[in-house]
Amino acid sequence: MYELTICNKSTLYYPSVIGNVTWETQRSGSPGVLKFEVYQDGKLDFEEGNEVRFIDNEDKVFFGYVFTKKCSSKNTIQVTAYDQLRYFKNKDTYSYSKKSSSELLKMLIKDFYLNAGSIDDTVYKMSRVEDNTTLFDMMINSFNETLQAKKKLYILYDDFGKLNLKNMEEMVVPILINPSTGETFDYTTSIDSSTYNKIKLVHEDETTKKRTVYIDEEVESIKNYGVLLYYETIQDATLVKQKASALLEMYNNTSKEFSVSKCFGDSRVRAGCGVYVQLAIDNVRFDGRMLVEKVTHTYSKDAHFMNLKLRGADFNS
Template identity: 50%
Template sequence: MEVTIQNGSVVYYPAVEEGITWSTERKGSPGQLNFTVLKDKDLNFQEGNLVMLNVDGQGVFKGFVFTKKRNKGNTITVTAYDQLRYFKNKDTIQYKNITATELVKRIADDFKLNVGELEDTGSKITRIEENKTLFDIVQTALDLTLHNKEKMYVLYDDFGQLTLKNVESMKLDILIDDDTAEDFDYTSSIDGETYNKIKLSYENEKTGKRDIYIAQDSSNINSWGVLQYFETIDEKVNGKAKADALLQLYNRKTRSLTVKRVFGDARVRAGCSVPVHLSLGDMIVKNYMMVEKVKHSFNERDHWMDLILRGGGFIA
């Protein structure tokens, strides 16, 4: 592992304490690098300076110093983010008949960000976004693309270049099982977004009455009690179809899975899919799962990952 910091034309190779961490999330957050350096008389760097992490000679992280933290000791703890940090900026954007790919290119040009491989999402979109973060603006376009094309795309920073890829092209051959993972946290619950009764209401101005649409699962009501979802709808919505669709979506337990201290692989980032084969007690997982969040921990002699996974009935 090698961390470099560049201040102007000067490149530093600081002495870094054990415990470097690199984290990514599938949406809404930049890649983050945390490390602690030993301060000496020659080391001089500032917020905004370029930071790079190389692992086994391969570029893993490229970003910028955003926070420096010091105490009485002779160390500086650094937090650096990749280019996606600038997607926290807010703006008002109006666009017409362009793809999410073209939207990312436009934003990158406006904010002077470096662009790498951007796959063509194909679906044309027209929107007005007012006072939204760039993260939210792009994610809305990607969500609409998912709805229109049934394809999911992930925006991330690949060593200093904005990259947009279909998740289907991000599968890895890293098996996560009882041998490669030290521990896991598995939770099943009906306490979150679980509903066995859907009730939709529409104020019908023509009849002067309130139209009610209900979909429910009597079996799960007997098992769990009534867990009701309620929403008001407008006349453009097919109430019965929406109620049935919401029941199909929410009438189940929610499950979450975090796998801890997996053997590290620097190719793993949020948005990748990995094969998982784990016995969780009440079920066995044996399929590809998407990495929603990953935290890499680098030490002198080892490299571990903590993963939050989704898919196959699991949510993040």
Template identity: 40%
Template sequence: MSDIIDIASKEVGYKASSGNKTKYSAWYGMNGAAWCHMFASWCANQADVSTSVVPKTASTTTGMQWFRDKGRFKTKGSYTPKRNDFVYFKSDGASHVGIVEYVSGSTLHTIEGNTSDAVKKRTYPLSYHTITGYGVVSDYITSSGDNSKGKNAKNNKGKEELNYLKKILDKNTDKKKKSKRKVKYKISKIRPGINLSVKVIVAHGTAKYKYQVQEGMKFSDERKGAPGKLTFTTFADNKRKITNGDAVAVIVNKRKFFYGFIFSFSPKTDGTLEVTAYDQLRYFKNKDTYISVNKTSTALLKKIAKDFKLKCGKLANTKYPVSRIDDNATLFDIVQNSLDETLIARGKIYTLYDDYGNLRLREPWKVNVLISGQTAESYDYKESIEDQVYNQIKLAYDNSKKGTQEVFVVKNSKSINQWGVLQYYDKVDSKKDIKLKLKSLLDIYCKSGKTLKFNNCFGDARVRAGCLVPVTIKIYDQKVSGYLLVDKVTHTFNNSQHLMDLELSGGDFDSSY
């Protein structure tokens, strides 16, 4: 796959002929019709971008809905668009689409077809009233990597996509082979509420104070895109001041649990003080532009830490070199984009987190605290085939030489008998490796969507987002027994009681890795 903007840049200045006819609409087969989306789809086609990444359509409504159905549509204000993303103008009577060239400050730069009957470069404020949102393309193609200059990209002709599909098949094959093995746990005994010791220490200037906190102190930790967050309520004390920027340390049963900084405090009429603190990852909400040329995620993270004066602990060597530009993006997104490329290339998941004042980058690690019906108060479980579930995959290829359309289908008859036909349909630009694509898509989508959350589990200070915990429980008609990945954990401390809520994925309980 190549860079769409590189293609679009060469078309700037092209004008429609009499009757609004263009080579883009002739390519699509609707010459004379409104051609803004046909231009965008044509550019993607010329860049060898698959129709599984960018829709081939003449309709802005259909195009925007296609991205929504794929879970790849971001509304205005919730996302900073990147080079090659599609921008949809579907508000206040507008019906238009453009291709994002780059973002500079609060200004969006685009290349668009059918704007004053020509291909032109345009600029808008990111808050422009007719912008509805963006179809995310940048994360799924190999860009030339420059959000301000159109350099030529390497044309990998879909190798990244195919490698990714192969890894999914290999992963699921390995999972099936291992599923018969019995999982053995060395489980730590949990004694909820017995001898629980929690110390909260605030450093104000050169002074350090121990604070008594009211019950209900919480610490939440997520695996992606959020800092560790601590909230507690204490009593205001004129002799022991608290202010923003003060460091906060929490020790649980002599174990270093949290280290961060106060970002807000709120005195109340009853003499209490509500405090919110975050760990170092709070600074990853900062935005910046980073250019990576054959730089591993580890090296990128070290560079960011140095630039923003953050402390690093042990960082796993991700080994995979990434080349890309992230312009006007949050540090969270910059690092995650690099980690996502590493995941596709190496099949390895890494979690960035703060370990008591030191940034850590780590593959999932096991914490042997059993989660079961005896150690959790309740669970929330949902199984659904409403969204992103397909048991019949149909891919169509337009053979221009023969003037025919070739259709390729694979299906799971057992699930069709149970659920009815749930069809995934798409057009492809090449028949190369089409059998692999069919099999991979069926393997990805032909399963119920499952989510699993546990509420009020017996707490353990070692449990962080990114770790693996053993789970054994019977839910409805199945038994869950294995290690699941912690996507989010919320620890709650009530006097002598320590509880935690967990959101889990992995196995059949998949979130987006």
């Protein structure tokens, strides 16, 4: 059994929910979202900005705020609520020097009056100018630099009203996804969106305005797929050759993705965590850990399922 509450100032409501409650998270660039529909019984009085809490049994799943209400002639209200990461859609301009991703996050949390939870020290420091950029993109840019330099991937997420930053390696949920736990499976390979075999980095000296171009490429991959170019204007030319090499190593691979529908639900599973997968589709097998790129949980009064998009690199054909 779950519990959904809406708090309007000092009044706490336990509305009658119609149908299912869905909770969705994505690994990067999107807030957590809770969607549900309730009866308007004449006593229910809430508005945009009010707090929403969702608890499944004893699992504290979601804490956020009402952003959208859609009323109907049937005396129902469809509600969309987001967690704190919704405020990372704000745009601003920042210039910072020698700050790590964790230090940048703490600065943004303070400036936008948000609530901090557990924030890992990401160690690697950088200097950047972010002009008219969303807070999401500021964090993504800093995460990318850290990943390229230290080969560590960090996940930013809201845990029941507190913003957390964790190394992906610390976010493994000990569950197994296999044919007995899911209903349908799809396997996709692609070079369409995140595969690059030529890296071009451009740096412009602020004083002389001289532009320097750095290129690294994989000839055999270009023969197979044509030129798939990654282009970036960089602010810091330090270790640029190593950066180009790291980007080529990271992106010169076919992307591989599993989609799994109607798994038995587990509220510990959020985007960015790792789960164990044991699946075979045609001649493709996977037996190991995969990264959750996106998960949609569906809660009813007597059941809980989840749909997953999973990403991994070590497929065996």
